[in-house]
Amino acid sequence: MWTLQYLKKLSVGLTLAMLAGCAVTQSQVVPKKVLHLVDEDFGRDYFIYLPTSYGKKPLPLVITCHGTNPWDSARMQINEWKHLAERYQFVVIAPGVSSARGVIPPSPSAGIAILKKDEEFILKITEGFLNNPNIDQRAIMITSWSAGGFPMYFTGLRHPEIFRVVAARQANFVREYYTPDIPRFDPYQPILIFYGENDLPILKADSKVAYDFLSKAGQKNLFLMSMKVGHTRHPEVALKFFGDAIRMYPRPTIIWAKLLPGGQCRIRFDSCLVDPPDDGKIYWDFGDGDSGVGRVVDHTYKSPGKYALAVMHAYRDKTIRFVGRIEVRAGSFSVISGEEK
Incomplete structure (x- = not known):
């Protein structure tokens, strides 16, 4: 009513x-x-x-x-x-x-x-x-x-x-x-x-x-x-x-992934930023101790597990963040949006 x-x-x-x-x-x-x-x-x-x-x-x-x-x-x-x-x-x-x-x-x-x-x-x-x-x-x-x-x-x-x-x-x-x-x-x-x-x-x-x-x-x-x-x-x-x-505002997605021997997984990530400003930088934290820089980046996870995934777009005096999780399994992977609760 x-x-x-x-x-x-x-x-x-x-x-x-x-x-x-x-x-x-x-x-x-x-x-x-x-x-x-x-x-x-x-x-x-x-x-x-x-x-x-x-x-x-x-x-x-x-x-x-x-x-x-x-x-x-x-x-x-x-x-x-x-x-x-x-x-x-x-x-x-x-x-x-x-x-x-x-x-x-x-x-x-x-x-x-x-x-x-x-x-x-x-x-x-x-x-x-x-x-x-x-x-x-x-x-x-x-x-x-x-x-x-x-x-x-x-x-x-x-x-x-x-x-x-x-x-x-x-x-x-x-x-x-x-x-x-x-x-x-x-x-x-x-x-x-x-x-x-x-x-x-x-x-x-x-x-x-x-x-x-x-x-x-x-x-x-x-x-x-x-x-x-x-x-x-x-x-x-x-x-x-x-x-x-x-x-x-970054919204990371997976372009492709390749499973490697020993449970490793190589993934190409895209920040999905369209024509970002030239004077901005895009930083990645893959959650396993490694990091990267760029709109599109490749990373190899050495073993299955759940990892925090963070992308930061630094532009002039502000930083825009995306924090999510990626789960890498022996035969698959998935990106889950949102922070750990």
């Missing part, structure tokens, strides 16, 4: 939304057509914009979740983003979602069931690009506007192995939707929560609740940002954060 206080805030917010409107004001001039597709399994629409350099080099990928109908839709989201996608050369996908219900969000039990269906749909269309050589797998962001925050947080936080960055734009949040999944969160996933100082009261409040919830959940690269704007569309804020995050 929603509280009377919540419903009062919601009533004020809806009134202001109707007065302010949610028009797409971004330029619609792009050289290519938007692709409008329908997934037969889900019976849902989704829209894709492929910029002019698609097919020539790997490009970043942005998934953007729309807000409450009729104030927003998947079509409006693609129209909001397509000019930026062409200007900065990245692929953008806008899926149709069912959980974007900012008017009266479903109860936690009903809401989670709807969110899981949205998650399945978002993952299906995203995974179609995961083995695509035209997509930079190090640079995938999920973002949202308004009530699209519900599926964005749910899918993005539960799948940090896919979504490098999460960026909430003036987004709704209900903590009960996400509490059961805290153990799945990656504490080093960069997350932006952006709201307008003249925004709808409920969205300002929800943004602060989301920040408090994620802070207490242990998220280390979490940012709360506001601007003197109302409930208007600002995709450029999320895009700037995306670009900064993939340049600055």
Whole structure:
């Protein structure tokens, strides 16, 4: 059951939304057509914009979740983003979602069931690009506007192995939707929560609740940002954060591994930093007494075991860290994000 206080805030917010409107004001001039597709399994629409350099080099990928109908839709989201996608050369996908219900969000039990269906749909269309050589797998962001925050947080936080960055734009949040999944969160996933100082009261409040919830959940690269704007569309804020995050915040992955005689394992690690600053340095601590320097490094573990794995990106007067674990077994290996508890 929603509280009377919540419903009062919601009533004020809806009134202001109707007065302010949610028009797409971004330029619609792009050289290519938007692709409008329908997934037969889900019976849902989704829209894709492929910029002019698609097919020539790997490009970043942005998934953007729309807000409450009729104030927003998947079509409006693609129209909001397509000019930026062409200007900065990245692929953008806008899926149709069912959980974007900012008017009266479903109860936690009903809401989670709807969110899981949205998650399945978002993952299906995203995974179609995961083995695509035209997509930079190090640079995938999920973002949202308004009530699209519900599926964005749910899918993005539960799948940090896919979504490098999460960026909430003036987004709704209900903590009960996400509490059961805290153990799945990656504490080093960069997350932006952006709201307008003249925004709808409920969205300002929800943004602060989301920040408090994620802070207490242990998220280390979490940012709360506001601007003197109302409930208007600002995709450029999320895009700037995306670009900064993939340049600055390491997310180590394994490129390849080779098992050697005697239980040894040689691994090539990638920090997954995209075009990091020239004057920065990337340091590795492999947890076995050895260290390395570089965006991509090779290391041989002499014996099976669990090792702390730390990556530090030192840039000017700051150091950005990732601390995780790697488990090397006799016949396999795995990287586990997060610090030892």
